[in-house]
Every structure is written in C-alpha cells, then in structure tokens.
Amino acid sequence: xxxxxxxxxxQTYAPLYGVSFIFWWIALKKMxxxxxxxxxxxxxxxxxxxxxxxxxxxxxxxxxxxxxxGAGIIAVLLGPWTAVVAVSVVLIIQALVFGxxxxxxxxxxxxxxxVVMPFVSYWVFRIVKGGANKKMRLSVAAxxxxxxxxxxxxxxxxxxxxxxxxIAHAPDGQPLYAPYPLSIALPVMAIEHLLLFGxxxxxxxxxxxxxxxxxxxxxxxxxxxxxx
Amino acid sequence: MTKTQKKLWIGLVIMALLSPLGIILPAIFNAGGAWGEWSxxxxxxxxxxxxxxxxxxxDLWKAPVQDYNLGGEAAPDGVQLVSYIISGAVGIxxxxxxxxxxxxxxxxxxx
Numbered sequence: 174x175x176x177x178x179x180x181x182x183x184q185t186y187a188p189l190y191g192v193s194f195i196f197w198w199i200a201l202k203k204m205x206x207x208x209x210x211x212x213x214x215x216x217x218x219x220x221x222x223x224x225x226x227x228x229x230x231x232x233x234x235x236x237x238x239x240x241x242x243g244a245g246i247i248a249v250l251l252g253p254w255t256a257v258v259a260v261s262v263v264l265i266i267q268a269l270v271f272g273x274x275x276x277x278x279x280x281x282x283x284x285x286x287x288v289v290m291p292f293v294s295y296w297v298f299r300i301v302k303g304g305a306n307k308k309m310r311l312s313v314a315a316x317x318x319x320x321x322x323x324x325x326x327x328x329x330x331x332x333x334x335x336x337x338x339x340i341a342h343a344p345d346g347q348p349l350y351a352p353y354p355l356s357i358a359l360p361v362m363a364i365e366h367l368l369l370f371g372x373x374x375x376x377x378x379x380x381x382x383x384x385x386x387x388x389x390x391x392x393x394x395x396x397x398x399x400x401x
Numbered sequence: 402m403t404k405t406q407k408k409l410w411i412g413l414v415i416m417a418l419l420s421p422l423g424i425i426l427p428a429i430f431n432a433g434g435a436w437g438e439w440s441x442x443x444x445x446x447x448x449x450x451x452x453x454x455x456x457x458x459x460d461l462w463k464a465p466v467q468d469y470n471l472g473g474e475a476a477p478d479g480v481q482l483v484s485y486i487i488s489g490a491v492g493i494x495x496x497x498x499x500x501x502x503x504x505x506x507x508x509x510x511x512x
Contacts, residue, residue: 174435174437175435175438176437176438177438177459178458178459178460178461178462179441179452179454179455179456179457179458179459179461180437180455182454201503201507204504204507204508205507205508205509208504208507208508208509209508209509210508210509212504212508213501213504213505213508214402214406214501215406216500216501216504217497217498217500217501217504218406218409218410218413218497219500220493220496220497220499220500221413221492221493221494221496221497222413222416223496224489224492224493224496225413225416225417225420225489225492225493226416228420228423228469228485228488228489228492229419229420229422229423230423230424230426230427230432230435231426231427232426232427232429232430232431232432233430233432234430234431234432235430235431235432236432236433237432237433237434237435237436238427238432238433238434238435239435239436240423240435258500258503258504259496259500262496262499262500262503263496266492266495266496266499267492268462268464269462269464270464270465270466270491270492270495271464271466271467271468271469271488271492272462272463272464272466272467272468273464273468273469275458275461275462276461276462277458277461330437331437334437341454343453347450347452347453348452349452349453349454349455350452350454350455350458351437351452351455352444352448352452352455353437358437361436362436362437365436388405388408389405
C-alpha cells in the first residue's frame, strides 16, 4: 500500500501533502492536550510496533503480498491523533531510509495509512462497542476496527491510483503515471484486503487489545469506560 | 520502565528477529510484490511500456537501504535475511527515538 514515486501526478500528491500536513499540525496540538508523560513510552513502542508489523509481508499464493499496519490498535489504545503521529513517523522513515513508498508520495501514504486508517478504526471501534463493555463485544469491536481501518486505507490508496489515467495522460491517451483505471485498482485492492490482509489486521487488533486490558488496564480507561 | 513495558520491548525484539518470515513466506507461496508497487522494469513487462511521468519520477530518490536489503538486489538470500533483521532493528530504534523526542517535546508532565 506504499505508493512509490512516479505513480501519482503532482496534482494528486501535492494536495495530499497539504492535507497530511494539516493533520500533523492538529495531531501535535491534540497530543499536547490529551496525553501525559506516562503515555510517552507507549507512543515510542507504538511506532516501533507499526514499523515491524509492516515488515511481515503476507502472501496471496501465486499472487501479490500485503501487510497489516497496526494503526487500528494504536488508535484504539492511544487515540486516533496519536496514531497519526506515530504511523506518519514510521512511513517517513520507511520512505527516506528504506525506499518503501515514494518521497513525492509521503503525503499520500500518510493520508491513507496514518489518517484514514486510524480514524476509521477508532470510529468503527466506538460504534460497534456502543455502551457495552463485555469482553466479547470489545473483541468484536476491535476486530472490525482493524478490519475496516485497513480496508478503508486500501480503498483510499486505490482511488488515488485509479484516477491517474483520467487526470494525467498524454495527448494520445496513454497514462503518464499509475496506469490502471479505477475499475481495476479499486476491486483488486478492496478484495485482497477484505479477504485476507484486513482479517490479519483485525485479529492483531483483538489480541493486543486483550493483552492491554489484562496487563495494563490503567492505560486504556477510554476503552474500558463508557466511552462517551 | 515497568514490567509490562519491558515485556513489550522483548516482544518487539522477537518480532524483529522473526521479520524474515515476511520475505520467506511470500517466496514459498510464490507471491510477488504488493499490487501497485511495481518497478519501472516490471511495469514494462506488464504493460509493454513505461508511463512517461513514472519513468521520470521513479528514480527520484536513492534510499540508503533500498528494500531493507543492505547487499543490493543481487545479494545472496542469507545477506537479504540478515539485512532484513538489521533493518527491523535499526528501524524500530529510529522511529521509537523520533516519536519519543516528539512526544517529550509536546506532552505535558504528569497530570
């Protein structure tokens, strides 16, 4: 899901840099308001976790690979704005140091994986959980939080790739950047995440939520409380 | 550091050590790269041409450790697997440190 350089036209990647920049700016303000120093070690670990989980490429036999991002569980435990910062740092280092994702596409990749994903995950969790705090209900909420968050992120990526042939082509109609239209990009990205990668993300989100509820319940009052 | 935090860091180190599974499993199941992340050469094979803008921009940045591989594309498998673990270890130290510093600067003391 890391869009490389050359896949997005400037009229796509430039505005997405702008959007991500706005989210980074607000996120830092929100963190200042909502977090205290006891959260800091967990923020660092959240980023490390997201970096590592993305290294586990999951194969579709004979096909492509994909991976979880970890932004869902970070959003549920530490809040969506914290996830924006932690996952963005990961994506920027991946692009600069490891060539994973393009330099021009940093804004787009951060928007997809560090903005769309944590917010979708967070809200899906809140909505599915509702007022209930039973273990089963929380687990179901956590699963769909990771599942929907990653899939939404993939759909957002597919839309950016899929509109390229329409908005940037040579006079003879040949695409200048990402070559596949929405009618291909969207179903491919959506289906592989709905059927496999999203499920992995969902399971990871459940397991980690359960771990933290058991061992560090003080960290997650928002999760355990009524959440209103 | 609390006991749970220590355990979590050990968990992260174990993840880094296991990370080569992320290249071994795709190789076993004969799976290629991610959809939409092809190199210019791969696209040429898929499409018969390389889109003009993509050809221009695709080499914009020379990452110091391209694809988490210290040995370059032609490196033997062993080098690739060890590079992957080292990349994971370096990666988590760098991102954890940056996020730690950012949050130290931003976040207030204990409320």
